Amino acid sequence: MTGHGAVVVGGGIAGTSVAAELAAAGVGRPVLLEAEAELARHTTGRSAASYIPGHGPAPTRALTAASRERFDALAAEAGHGFLHPRPVLHVASTADEERVLREEILPLAPVTEVTPDEAVRRWPALRPEAVRAAAMVEDACDADPVGLHQHYRQRFRALDGEIRTAAPVVGIERLDRGWRVTIGDGGTVDTDLVVLAAGAWTDRLLALAGAPPLGLTAYRRTIAIARVPSGAPVRPDDPFAVSATDSWYAKPEGQYLLVSPSEETPQEPGDARPDELDVALALERVNEVTTLGLRSVVTSWAGQRTFAPDRALVVGDRPEQPGLHVFAGQGGSGIETAPSAAALARAVALGEDVPVDLRRHGVEAAHYSVRRIL
Numbered sequence: 001m002t003g004h005g006a007v008v009v010g011g012g013i014a015g016t017s018v019a020a021e022l023a024a025a026g027v028g029r030p031v032l033l034e035a036e037a038e039l040a041r042h043t044t045g046r047s048a049a050s051y052i053p054g055h056g057p058a059p060t061r062a063l064t065a066a067s068r069e070r071f072d073a074l075a076a077e078a079g080h081g082f083l084h085p086r087p088v089l090h091v092a093s094t095a096d097e098e099r100v101l102r103e104e105i106l107p108l109a110p111v112t113e114v115t116p117d118e119a120v121r122r123w124p125a126l127r128p129e130a131v132r133a134a135a136m137v138e139d140a141c142d143a144d145p146v147g148l149h150q151h152y153r154q155r156f157r158a159l160d161g162e163i164r165t166a167a168p169v170v171g172i173e174r175l176d177r178g179w180r181v182t183i184g185d186g187g188t189v190d191t192d193l194v195v196l197a198a199g200a201w202t203d204r205l206l207a208l209a210g211a212p213p214l215g216l217t218a219y220r221r222t223i224a225i226a227r228v229p230s231g232a233p234v235r236p237d238d239p240f241a242v243s244a245t246d247s248w249y250a251k252p253e254g255q256y257l258l259v260s261p262s263e264e265t266p267q268e269p270g271d272a273r274p275d276e277l278d279v280a281l282a283l284e285r286v287n288e289v290t291t292l293g294l295r296s297v298v299t300s301w302a303g304q305r306t307f308a309p310d311r312a313l314v315v316g317d318r319p320e321q322p323g324l325h326v327f328a329g330q331g332g333s334g335i336e337t338a339p340s341a342a343a344l345a346r347a348v349a350l351g352e353d354v355p356v357d358l359r360r361h362g363v364e365a366a367h368y369s370v371r372r373i374l
């Protein structure tokens with residue numbers, strides 16, 4: 001074996017969770033490399049922190065469903081939970097939204113239709129005339145991305161994993177056996193197994209190794225934390241309300257309301273910044289369907305959701321670059337899929353069988369394979 005059993009590139013939830021899984025599998029001297037001075041500074045620290053069964057394309061839904069039991073197991077290990085119940089309310093206000101609700105959302109197993117009256121009872125801020133049809137996902141939850149990331153980081157460190165921050169990977173070179181990874185300061189790490197878990201930057205890292213891109217695209221999405229006017233009907237246990245066509249969402253955040261216009265603006269990989277127009281659009285769209293009268297925000301941020309062309313996660317290597325693995329394309333589901341996706345990425349990287357609990361939910365390595373794209 002060359003120097004280190006595995007080098008994982010990217011210290012967000014993807015890289016940190018798969019690094020912990022590889023260390024738990026007994027891979028010797030694993031290293032996690034992160035370009036920034038701190039971990040989880042990009043997309044992982046900027047999510048809406050939700051766990052929503054039935055969200056995303058079928059391969060993503062399978063990973064989210066399979067993650068439920070693994071979240072529970074992680075909670076038992078940590079001594080505190082990472083999921084807290086918050087049902088999702090899908091709202092259809094227009095004929096087009098009602099069609100999408102009936103044709104695309106209601107057929108999914110975890111979704112049940114509710115009457116417009118019931119929707120208003122569940123979310124009293126909703127204007128009755130703004131609901132043509134509605135549906136609930138009762139077993140959705142708020143997630144704790146920061147706590148989850150921290151748990152995986154602690155687990156990795158406890159298993160003698162090495163974390164290097166301010167360590168941008170600038171070169172990846174094939175050796176007779178394995179790979180040589182070069183870091184910005186000129187240092188190198190030799191390994192048999194590289195896992196590229198660099199979110200929006202993953203295609204750039206493949207390019208460093210002379211490998212073709214996967215066609216990953218980063219899309220900016222904005223979140224704003226809105227002030228709730230006094231007397232407005234907002235309760236701490238209100239549902240996570242989402243438009244059926246993904247044109248806005250809203251959920252309580254302490255004494256405030258977290259809102260998004262759910263935009264998807266393609267961007268180069270980088271440090272995404274919120275656009276004032278998108279913040280205004282979020283307030284406007286939520287105001288259109290509610291009696292809240294939101295006018296101002298306390299803060300806002302944006303992050304990049306990175307998707308493969310078919311929107312499913314990408315896990316594995318190509319025959320031309322054996323041992324150069326990808327774990328990317330988590331899109332808007334990198335938190336809710338993390339426990340099972342990391343287990344899948346570990347199994348694929350080490351040539352193990354996909355764990356039986358994942359297979360029970362229909363997770364098969366071929367659905368996520370790099371080879372499906374090329």
Ligand SMILES: Cc1cc2nc3c(=O)[nH]c(=O)nc-3n(C[C@H](O)[C@H](O)[C@H](O)COP(=O)(O)OP(=O)(O)OC[C@H]3O[C@@H](n4cnc5c(N)ncnc54)[C@H](O)[C@@H]3O)c2cc1C
Pocket residue numbers: 009010011012013014015033034035036039040041042043044045046047048049050051167168169170197198199200201205221222223302303304305328330331332333334335336337
């Ligand atoms: C507004 C918004 C809302 C979201 N809501 C949800 C939600 O409710 N539920 C959910 O499950 N998901 C949600 N997501 C998606 C989720 O946040 C992502 O899928 C997940 O965080 C992706 O994690 P990652 O580790 O792949 O990427 P990142 O967190 O971006 O990590 C990639 C890391 O790679 C590092 N890197 C890049 N290049 C190099 C290099 N050359 N060398 C070393 N390191 C490098 C970067 O610095 C970065 O730290 C949301 C995302 C956004 C933006």
